[in-house]
Amino acid sequence: MMGFAGHLSAVTVSLTGQIEKGIFDPASEESTTGMPTLYGRFQVHFNDLEAGEYRLALSFPADALNQPFRIWLNGHLYGQSADLETRLTRDDIAECSVDVLSGDGKIDVKFLPNASDSKVEIVALALYGKGGELVYQLDVEDEQWSFDNARIWPASVYDSPDSGQIAMVAQLLTEAPVGLGTPISDRESWNAWGELSAVSRLVERAARLRQEPTPVLNDDLYLDYFRTGKREPYEGPMGERMYRLTHFVIAECVENQGRYLPSIHREITAIINEKVWVSPAHDKELKIFNGESVEVDLAASGRAWNLATALWLLENRISADLRMRVIEVMRKKVLDPYLRCIEDGRLYPGMSWMRIDFNWNPVCTSGVVGAALAVLESREERAPFVAQAMDSVPFYLDGYTDDGYTSEGLNYWNYGYGHFVLLAEAVRLASKGQINFFELEKARVAAEFPLKFEIINERYPVFSDVAFGDRPKPWLLEFIHERMGIGPESWSRDEPYTLASAISFGGTLYSVAAVLNLERGAKAVESKEAFKNVAGFPDAGIFIFRSSPNDSMPSIGIAVKAGHNDENHNHNDVGSYSLVVGDALLVSDPGMRIYDKSSWKDRYGSKILNSYGHPVPVVGKGDLQGTGRHFEGVVESSLIEDELSIVTIDLTMAYPCPDLDELERTVSIDEVSGSIEIEDAVSFDKPSRFETGITSFYPVEFLGDNRVVIRSDLYELIGTIDTGGAPFSIVKEEIVDNLPGRKIPIRLGVRFDDLVKNGYVKITFKASLVNTF
Incomplete structure (x- = not known):
């Protein structure tokens, strides 16, 4: 395994794989002039980093964007380079970048073509810190890419049982x-x-x-x-x-x-x-x-x-x-x-x-x-x-x-x-x-x-x-x-x-x-x-709050997630929640759609899988949440007590909206009153559109007096909407897709009538038994 000295002396880098050096020239495959490139099936390993957030920048020949290959960052798949944030810097070179989190001081980048007989080609690679400072840069022209006397082996090598x-x-x-x-x-x-x-x-x-x-x-x-x-x-x-x-x-x-x-x-x-x-x-x-x-x-x-x-x-x-x-x-x-x-x-x-x-x-x-x-x-x-x-x-x-x-x-x-x-x-x-x-x-x-x-x-x-x-x-x-x-x-x-x-x-x-x-x-x-008061999975940003039933109201509970948008079987659902009354899941995201070819190829073209079909906001010019590890929710604070539990999640980074300054979702449950409150507070750099969604498989009705009602056979859930006096409209939509059991979820959008620079939508849910008499 090769070691290279980085721009920061504490950082070491090694390179493994089936690697060749060559020359890229878009005009001629046989040309010996043009841009030096590295190509093959290979991995780059960064070691001895400080734990934290980094950004990896890659330069490819532009025509490589049309070739199917995969990039793995610490086990997370980033698909073709076109799935990354891409911009053409010249007619012949494309630059791509992606955020990556290092929790253990290491970053591994694996380049694998989809076809066994094809290769991945790159021109340059750089690693930046959270503040934009250059941590490490490798150029193909650099002598550090020399492979003389180096031990090179395939990227798929692993330590199998001996x-x-x-x-x-x-x-x-x-x-x-x-x-x-x-x-x-x-x-x-x-x-x-x-x-x-x-x-x-x-x-x-x-x-x-x-x-x-x-x-x-x-x-x-x-x-x-x-x-x-x-x-x-x-x-x-x-x-x-x-x-x-x-x-x-x-x-x-x-x-x-x-x-x-x-x-x-x-x-x-x-x-x-x-x-x-x-x-x-x-x-x-x-x-x-x-x-x-x-x-x-x-x-x-x-x-x-x-x-x-x-x-x-x-x-x-x-x-x-x-x-x-x-x-x-x-x-x-x-x-x-x-x-x-x-x-x-x-x-x-x-x-x-x-x-x-x-x-x-x-x-x-x-x-x-x-x-x-x-x-x-x-x-x-x-x-x-x-x-x-x-x-x-x-x-x-x-x-x-x-x-x-x-x-x-x-x-x-x-x-x-x-x-x-x-x-x-x-x-x-x-x-x-x-x-x-x-x-x-x-x-x-x-x-x-x-x-x-x-x-x-x-x-x-x-x-x-x-x-x-x-x-x-x-x-x-x-x-x-x-x-x-x-x-x-x-x-x-x-x-x-x-x-x-x-x-x-x-x-x-x-x-x-x-x-x-x-x-x-x-x-x-x-x-x-023993788990009644366990508030979910804080390590993953999953919080579950529960209220016990009493003579005047049924039991009620809610689960809310922070997380990020590069999870296994990912949906773009940072901030999503599921709310249960009695045994009825009255508010929830719609879950899965039946798998077909588009489930992975055009996954987020589906309203069921992108953030639109989830009970989360839409911001700016109709911006939905982005796809990738760096589109995430950050748990700002949480309080879990016998009578009141509350969590605040910063959703700002989940959206690629350039005008979004801050977006926070606060979810709380009051054990005494049995009420659940969802508040989305937003601020923009300039006045922009904002709405938040409620999704359900049960009948949803807007009562016209700032209240919505969701009913099952036994329970009803009243949501009282507070926008601080800002006028709003209710936009109701059935999301038709290929769901199990041919189910059709309903999305109720609470949309500000005017552009806002600062605002909030607070929905207070109270549950009761349906009057059957």
């Missing part, structure tokens, strides 16, 4: 493979489970499903995504095949009569004959479809684990020839690409999830590792998979703040942490309890997420890609309760209830098998009451 680590893990594993659930030969267990109502219903569904043909998957359906951008035509039948296999296997294990074996063989054969196991949405250049690359995604890893679980549960009921074919295909599509990364110490295309901090890590890792543990005969062959999981798990858990918040939201806590729990269970069983991810401190903190995230009455904030009304999966809460001793007794429900939720967990056989096999009877050490 042979010594793998050998140690092998000694901890069982001699024979172990999967989730109990094999069919254990008749005592399966006879007992067959008596459960949820299992009986599953068997009844299996009987109906076996009369239907296997869902069709073909090239045309796969390519339909690239024509229409819709994921459902291919992903729907993909999921149905897994759902059917789960039902057939469980039904056969219960009956043990061979009645479902033909259906199982037919379904498995169809799955292993699929051309690809990945979702078309994850094969953007069709390299996997065309056989040019083998990559592992969420779907492929899940298919491997489902098939491996079927082999484990059914034992010799699956023919030897079919079993051999399943393992052969599984190796080619999933296990071998994973092993290749470990053996080469390289994160090859499509495998970067092995070291990321969001749901892809535990979902893909669990699928690959769970499959290997269930079918590979030699423990020496299984050991590399477990050793790599031990490396990958901490990266996922690092995605949680120290107080346990994940910016992915509740839906992806269910999905990501749910798969982490299943991975932990699989590894625990395969190592006879000697490798136990459940005991990791950060795993326990992450397990408490729903306890702290609940507003009141099992209602949760609709932050990030979450569907309105989403809740924690009962099977997952029970697993946490039994394995980790976390959560109230209510988390340990009756088996039919949790089993039904496991069946709905993507129809995965491994989750159903794990829940059936879960030993029950653990003593919980915590209760909901």
Whole structure:
């Protein structure tokens, strides 16, 4: 690794990657004159910085802006350079800049082209401090870019488990493979489970499903995504095949009569004959479809684990020839690409999830590792998979703040942490309890997420890609309760209830098998009451205030977020809130839209995902919040007491409006009166437009006397609007988009009639029961 002396002597810089020096000349590819450039796949590492905010400036050849590449800053993706703040400084050179926060005195910048055979080209790079002072500058012409005698290696290199680590893990594993659930030969267990109502219903569904043909998957359906951008035509039948296999296997294990074996063989054969196991949405250049690359995604890893679980549960009921074919295909599509990364110490295309901090890590890792543990005969062959999981798990858990918040939201806590729990269970069983991810401190903190995230009455904030009304999966809460001793007794429900939720967990056989096999009877050490007065996740800028019910009013609670606009599954929602009355989420942001091609390519063209559809202000000339890490909310102050809780968030930096001087949102709850107050105070450099929004899935009505009312069947919420006498209008809009359940949120805009230089909008919410007499 190379070291360079920076402009500040305390700062050291190193460069790694596949790097070449060259000359850029827009007039001729073969010209030897022009601007010196650096190109390839590489990383620049800044070390020994003071912790704080910096700005990274990059210069590219102008035509590079049309080439697809990615920039990663400390793990945050900034897409193509055109996604940064870009300006052309000359006809041939473009300059881009982006803010980056260094909490540990380090900044890592990774330049990766999307295509494996292309390169990223830069002319210059500079790092500036918060005040604009130059911290470090590298010019390609500088001799510091000399690579003589330097050790250069690919940017995708990582420290994979070595042979010594793998050998140690092998000694901890069982001699024979172990999967989730109990094999069919254990008749005592399966006879007992067959008596459960949820299992009986599953068997009844299996009987109906076996009369239907296997869902069709073909090239045309796969390519339909690239024509229409819709994921459902291919992903729907993909999921149905897994759902059917789960039902057939469980039904056969219960009956043990061979009645479902033909259906199982037919379904498995169809799955292993699929051309690809990945979702078309994850094969953007069709390299996997065309056989040019083998990559592992969420779907492929899940298919491997489902098939491996079927082999484990059914034992010799699956023919030897079919079993051999399943393992052969599984190796080619999933296990071998994973092993290749470990053996080469390289994160090859499509495998970067092995070291990321969001749901892809535990979902893909669990699928690959769970499959290997269930079918590979030699423990020496299984050991590399477990050793790599031990490396990958901490990266996922690092995605949680120290107080346990994940910016992915509740839906992806269910999905990501749910798969982490299943991975932990699989590894625990395969190592006879000697490798136990459940005991990791950060795993326990992450397990408490729903306890702290609940507003009141099992209602949760609709932050990030979450569907309105989403809740924690009962099977997952029970697993946490039994394995980790976390959560109230209510988390340990009756088996039919949790089993039904496991069946709905993507129809995965491994989750159903794990829940059936879960030993029950653990003593919980915590209760909901212990978290009643926990005000959310201050480390992440998430505050949750709750008021208890009394004889005259229902319970009321609110969650509000600061955060920033480069979070995992990000929405531009700094300052957003969710307000619950009783068990009705009467004010909330609209949550997720159904994924399609535009979900990532033109993400913030959607009013559901940009700030317009959230209960936050619109400023200036209709300016919405910006996208990126530096568009953030700053918690100015917070006070949490028995009778009054209040937080003030500075939203100024969330908006790219040049005339905005200051914008603060203050949220408070009065325990005595049961009222919640939202106040937005704004000041501009010159008179400008201002409005704030209220969003709801419930009927919203403006009463004409400075009051709005939002009603559910049982509750109503009155919001009294105070603008200090400034005239305002109410602008009501239905936001039609592709939301789960075809839901349509309503946005009520409180808009000043005149331009303002200084002003405020204060909305005081009071709740009551609907008079049904």
